[in-house]
Amino acid sequence: MKKVFLSAITVVIGSAMLLSGCGDAKNDDAKVSNDSKASNGKQQELKLMIWDKEEQIKGALDLFKEKHPEIKLDISFTDNKQYDNILNTKLASGSGPDVFEVGAQIRNLAAANFTLDLSDEPFISKYQESGLSSFSYKGKYYGVPWMSWVEGIFYNKTAFEKAGITQVPTTWDEFLQDHAKLKQSGIKPQTMGAKSWEPMMKQSLDLVNAGFFSAPANKDWNAKFSDKEANMSGTFDKYLEKWSEIVKQGYLTPDMLGMDPDQALDEFATGKAAMWESGNWSVNTIKQKNPDLDFGFFPIPAIEGKPWLMGGPGAAWAINKNSKAIDAAKTFLEFWSTPEAQLAAQKTYGGGIFLKDVTAPLDPAMDGAKEALAEGRIFAPWNEWFGAQAIILEYGKGMQNYLAGGGSLSDVLKNADKKRNEMFETAPK
Amino acid sequence: MKKLTLRQVKQELKYEAFLIPALVGLALFFIWPIASSIYYSLTDWNGLNPESHFVGLKNYIKLFQDSDLMDSVKHTLLYAILMTLIQNIFAVPLAVALDANLRTKNVLRLIFFAPAVLSPLVVGFLWSYLMSPNTGLFWSLGLHINFLGNPQIVMYSLIFVSVWQYTGWAAVIYLANLQGISQDYYEAAKIDGAGRWKQFLHVTLPLLAPSITINVINSMVGSLKIFDIVMAMTQGGPGSSSETITTILIKRSFTEYRYGYGSAIAVMFLAITAVISLVLLKYLHHREEKVV
Numbered sequence: 001m002k003k004v005f006l007s008a009i010t011v012v013i014g015s016a017m018l019l020s021g022c023g024d025a026k027n028d029d030a031k032v033s034n035d036s037k038a039s040n041g042k043q044q045e046l047k048l049m050i051w052d053k054e055e056q057i058k059g060a061l062d063l064f065k066e067k068h069p070e071i072k073l074d075i076s077f078t079d080n081k082q083y084d085n086i087l088n089t090k091l092a093s094g095s096g097p098d099v100f101e102v103g104a105q106i107r108n109l110a111a112a113n114f115t116l117d118l119s120d121e122p123f124i125s126k127y128q129e130s131g132l133s134s135f136s137y138k139g140k141y142y143g144v145p146w147m148s149w150v151e152g153i154f155y156n157k158t159a160f161e162k163a164g165i166t167q168v169p170t171t172w173d174e175f176l177q178d179h180a181k182l183k184q185s186g187i188k189p190q191t192m193g194a195k196s197w198e199p200m201m202k203q204s205l206d207l208v209n210a211g212f213f214s215a216p217a218n219k220d221w222n223a224k225f226s227d228k229e230a231n232m233s234g235t236f237d238k239y240l241e242k243w244s245e246i247v248k249q250g251y252l253t254p255d256m257l258g259m260d261p262d263q264a265l266d267e268f269a270t271g272k273a274a275m276w277e278s279g280n281w282s283v284n285t286i287k288q289k290n291p292d293l294d295f296g297f298f299p300i301p302a303i304e305g306k307p308w309l310m311g312g313p314g315a316a317w318a319i320n321k322n323s324k325a326i327d328a329a330k331t332f333l334e335f336w337s338t339p340e341a342q343l344a345a346q347k348t349y350g351g352g353i354f355l356k357d358v359t360a361p362l363d364p365a366m367d368g369a370k371e372a373l374a375e376g377r378i379f380a381p382w383n384e385w386f387g388a389q390a391i392i393l394e395y396g397k398g399m400q401n402y403l404a405g406g407g408s409l410s411d412v413l414k415n416a417d418k419k420r421n422e423m424f425e426t427a428p429k
Numbered sequence: 430m431k432k433l434t435l436r437q438v439k440q441e442l443k444y445e446a447f448l449i450p451a452l453v454g455l456a457l458f459f460i461w462p463i464a465s466s467i468y469y470s471l472t473d474w475n476g477l478n479p480e481s482h483f484v485g486l487k488n489y490i491k492l493f494q495d496s497d498l499m500d501s502v503k504h505t506l507l508y509a510i511l512m513t514l515i516q517n518i519f520a521v522p523l524a525v526a527l528d529a530n531l532r533t534k535n536v537l538r539l540i541f542f543a544p545a546v547l548s549p550l551v552v553g554f555l556w557s558y559l560m561s562p563n564t565g566l567f568w569s570l571g572l573h574i575n576f577l578g579n580p581q582i583v584m585y586s587l588i589f590v591s592v593w594q595y596t597g598w599a600a601v602i603y604l605a606n607l608q609g610i611s612q613d614y615y616e617a618a619k620i621d622g623a624g625r626w627k628q629f630l631h632v633t634l635p636l637l638a639p640s641i642t643i644n645v646i647n648s649m650v651g652s653l654k655i656f657d658i659v660m661a662m663t664q665g666g667p668g669s670s671s672e673t674i675t676t677i678l679i680k681r682s683f684t685e686y687r688y689g690y691g692s693a694i695a696v697m698f699l700a701i702t703a704v705i706s707l708v709l710l711k712y713l714h715h716r717e718e719k720v721v
Binding site for chain 1: 473475476477478479557558560561562563564565575576577578579580663664665666667668669670680683684685686687
């Protein structure tokens with residue numbers, strides 16, 4: 001009996017020690033952070049969570065540390081693939097960061113009442129509407145934008161000259177004719193890493209940008225779409241039909257479904273293909289791969305009228321509604337909304353700035369985007385949809401099916417509408 | 430008599446007390462998550478809102494209306510069955526060959542086992558470069574097959590890569606078993622006039638039964654859970670032609686904010702895996718017993 005009792009006690013104590021071992025570690029951590037607070041006087045801690053690497057906005061962060069020594073930044077980087085998962089779990093369990101990077105998921109988070117309404121903050125009025133609308137939900141603003149991404153077509157100037165093309169195309173027909181000329185001159189006209197579902201999704205939706213969203217009357221279409229009052233099917237068909245000529249004429253081919261975007265970049269940078277759709281973030285990589293490449297950029301041609309760029313604000317800062325450091329968080333956002341902070345961040349992050357009256361030059365290789373940017377011809381419609389990520393994924397995968405010969409374009413649109421219906425169901429009423 | 434039973438009980442308790450730490454771990458990291466998955470699968474929880482509503486079996490009914498999911502079940506079963514068959518069909522002769530008295534046998538064993546040490550992500554990226562059109566190795570050798578971009582081929586490309594990676598690993602388990610087979614059997618077979626093929630068929634193969642059980646169950650369960658190689662090589666594409674149960678599960682739960690529905694997929698997946706494993710295990714054990 002004694003032995004049994006003893007061994008039972010041993011086990012209990014043993015497991016208790018295991019558990020308390022964890023507990024001690026926690027306590028130690030708490031002590032350390034308390035100590036550091038004490039030694040830094042009244043410094044307040046502000047927890048930031050981002051998916052972009054810290055180096056990409058380092059200039060701005062350093063400037064903030066310099067200007068606001070009373071606030072200590074605690075920055076945690078989480079890879080984009082895991083970001084939503086971890087952020088959602090943290091927010092749901094009440095241990096979320098004070099300020100965090102958001103994209104299209106902002107509407108889901110706002111609907112779940114996790115983010116602070118920033119509509120009445122003075123710094124909001126410093127931004128152009130085009131930078132804010134992507135982070136609004138039910139008429140209120142929940143995010144302060146970072147820089148924009150700008151996507152269009154990169155082209156090899158030497159190859160264009162050789163094929164006798166003197167002007168960059170602005171209409172889809174000219175674009176197709178140029179493909180023919182390039183092919184004749186012995187170069188692959190366009191390459192695409194269609195193994196990713198993104199490029200075809202963006203290229204085709206950009207024709208919708210120029211043809212449909214350019215009309216002021218269609219400005220509220222996206223909100224209607226989110227509310228199940230408007231459908232892609234029946235609205236986007238004619239633009240996709242026109243876009244599909246590039247597939248029917250054999251310029252986008254099924255073999256591209258096996259190519260990664262990186263491999264497409266390779267083909268373009270090494271002069272094996274004359275055109276490649278991508279954006280401002282690729283400029284440096286192209287230059288690194290081939291410093292001698294003479295290349296330029298133009299907006300994706302439109303069916304008629306002026307061509308549009310694909311793009312917009314890719315990320316924003318949002319404040320956790322349940323944060324205990326809301327004042328410090330607002331100080332940070334106010335700082336972010338100053339020209340010097342934006343310019344410091346843009347140096348490494350790139351892209352266009354959304355502050356009113358501040359123009360920041362893009363890389364000279366992107367000069368072809370200037371006119372469209374100045375006229376505000378840039379848009380990414382899904383930025384205003386509820387459950388956007390799931391819908392563009394469905395759309396993009398449908399486009400892959402189409403290129404593989406396995407489905408029709410009207411199916412692509414119908415399935416995207418169907419996915420929107422499912423997303424609508426998950427939205428709080 | 431009564432006293433003895435009590436002592437026996439005490440004796441038993443003494444040993445079983447040592448199970449408590451493991452049991453706590455099992456309960457915390459296995460039983461509790463499964464129980465909560467089952468609970469969430471009956472709700473419409475979106476992963477964010479603290480509150481969720483009980484929706485009964487609605488999520489389970491939706492499973493059968495989700496055509497992408499139903500396709501992914503087919504892809505997963507195709508992958509798991511072919512992978513298990515091919516891997517084991519190759520691994521047995523490979524093990525026999527590696528068991529032969531070759532001078533290079535240790536080097537060869539290392540070479541065949543090496544791929545299993547690599548992360549599936551590394552292997553996936555490597556092969557997707559080799560298999561890519563225009564710039565890939567196979568393409569430049571004149572083999573113009575769109576391994577990862579053709580919906581009709583893509584699943585077989587994934588199976589090929591997995592077989593390449595794990596056959597050596599299965600062979601090592603067979604090898605260990607082979608070395609435990611007494612030479613006496615072979616001598617007896619020889620005296621009875623059995624050739625090499627007959628020896629393999631009537632001595633080696635039956636006596637490999639325990640390792641066949643291990644390998645078949647291992648590769649079947651592992652293949653049903655296939656995720657990393659798909660993520661590294663195709664992300665479920667082109668279209669949804671290489672989506673598997675796990676990739677759809679992740680998409681529905683995290684991309685679409687449908688944790689309740691995702692939990693229902695997880696529960697269904699658990700049931701499929703459990704049924705297949707149990708049936709296989711029963712059959713293979715039965716076979717093992719027959720040999721003994």
